[in-house]
Amino acid sequence: MTVRYNWPTFKTLPYPVYFRYDEFDAQTAWVPHRHDWGTFSYVANGVMQIEIEGTRFLSPPQYAVWVPPKATHASFNADAVIYRSVYIDASLASALPAKAATLRISGLLRAILLDFAERGVACPETDADRRLAQVLIDQIALAPAEPRFLPQASSPSLVRVLEALQSEPADNRTLAAWAKTMSMTERTLARHCLTELGMTLGQWRQRMRFLRAIEGLEAGRTVKSIAFDLGYATPSAFIEMFTRQSGLTPEQFRRQTILSASAHDSV
Numbered sequence: 026m027t028v029r030y031n032w033p034t035f036k037t038l039p040y041p042v043y044f045r046y047d048e049f050d051a052q053t054a055w056v057p058h059r060h061d062w063g064t065f066s067y068v069a070n071g072v073m074q075i076e077i078e079g080t081r082f083l084s085p086p087q088y089a090v091w092v093p094p095k096a097t098h099a100s101f102n103a104d105a106v107i108y109r110s111v112y113i114d115a116s117l118a119s120a121l122p123a124k125a126a127t128l129r130i131s132g133l134l135r136a137i138l139l140d141f142a143e144r145g146v147a148c149p150e151t152d153a154d155r156r157l158a159q160v161l162i163d164q165i166a167l168a169p170a171e172p173r174f175l176p177q178a179s180s181p182s183l184v185r186v187l188e189a190l191q192s193e194p195a196d197n198r199t200l201a202a203w204a205k206t207m208s209m210t211e212r213t214l215a216r217h218c219l220t221e222l223g224m225t226l227g228q229w230r231q232r233m234r235f236l237r238a239i240e241g242l243e244a245g246r247t248v249k250s251i252a253f254d255l256g257y258a259t260p261s262a263f264i265e266m267f268t269r270q271s272g273l274t275p276e277q278f279r280r281q282t283i284l285s286a287s288a289h290d291s292v
Contacts, residue, residue, distance in 0.1 A: 026052040033112075038062055040148045041114035042158040044141050049073075049106050057099040063118035064092040064110050065165055067130065067138070070243055071106035072236055075099070077125040083174045085239055086278070087135075087271040089128045091170070094118050096125060104240070109142060113162065120166045128168040132272065137161050175232050176222045182207040183217045190230055194237050195256030200226050235270040238263070239278075248275045 027050055043062075057076075066075060067089035075082045075090045077098045084090045092098050094115040102108075113121070122128075130138070137157060149158045178184045186203050190196055198206075203226065204214040218226045234255045241251040252263030267275050 026054055029053060029055050032058050032060075036061070038112055038114050040155075040158075041117050042149060042162065043112040044147050045110045045112065046142060046145070046147075047108045049102050049108055051103060051105045054101045055099050057097050059095055059097045060112070061094055062115055063094045063113040063121060064098075065113060065128075066090045066092060066100075066108070066110045068102075069107040069109060069142075071102060071104050072239060073100055073102045073106055073108065076101075080125065080173070081177065082125065082127055083236065084127070085174065085236055086281075087130050087273070088174055089130055089168075091122055091126050091128055091165075093121075093123060093125060098125075104243075109138065111138075111161070111165075113165075117162055120162070122170050126170040126172060127174045128165065128170055131164060131168060134161070134164040134168065137164065172223060175229070175236065176224070178217070178221045180217050180221060182209060183214070183221060186214075186226070187229070190233060194230075194234055195254060197256045231266055231270065235267060238267055238275065242275055242279050251275070 029049075032055070033045070066073070066084060068084055068086060070086060073084045073090075075084060075092070075098055077090070077092055077096050082090045137160065140157070141154075141161075146154060149155045178187050186207065200215060200218075201211045204211040207214060215225070218224065218229065222229050237255060238251050241254070242248075248264065249260045252260045255263060257263040257266070264274055267273075267278070271278055273281060
């Protein structure tokens with residue numbers, strides 16, 4: 026595993042909105058650190074784990090993780106990722122979430138980020154780029170926020186259910202069937218899901234499958250093979266789930282990933 030320490034050495038940002046582009050090899054970890062500014066972290070491909078003040082967040086493509094100013098954070102990526110981030114001065118961060126959160130990247134926000142990345146802009150210097158950077162901040166402020174993309178459970182029974190689903194993503198057992206397996210009522214298990222995860226078991230399973238689908242698409246696997254491995258009876262059912270999670274069909278996502286990788290190579 027590669028452990029990295031070389032976060033920016035400057036104490037203050039060169040400009041209130043600063044862009045960073047990097048590429049991390051598989052099995053890369055960043056030691057805990059903190060900044061006086063906020064960080065909007067996202068990946069153009071792969072999935073990154075970011076731990077913020079002791080809580081784990083996941084950043085798949087189409088989602089970003091917001092790290093508030095002065096929050097201690099560390100990260101790890103099991104597979105190679107193209108990493109990008111936007112450092113945001115504390116004076117601008119006041120309009121953004123006060124706590125760490127997962128943010129959905131809209132089509133407009135994605136287009137702005139891609140434009141800056143394609144041109145390799147680190148510090149906006151022209152009036153046009155500075156106006157665009159302000160639009161970027163406005164779009165981040167409007168992005169739907171949620172505590173975590175794939176929350177973790179705390180109760181032993183629900184922990185076992187989630188671990189089983191991660192071991193076998195194609196498992197289509199219903200909530201009632203899982204409740205019976207765990208020797209509890211369906212209502213009790215449903216309550217644990219809403220209390221600990223903030224979502225239903227079905228919603229959690231879809232998100233977990235979405236993350237696995239990303240891995241398959243980036244490995245070049247066919248949509249059909251991924252769909253069946255994840256427990257979908259038809260590719261169309263899988264495509265519907267993936268589109269709902271990402272706003273893109275699997276093939277659109279694959280092309281977007283290739284485009285993002287090309288933008289990184291040109292920086």
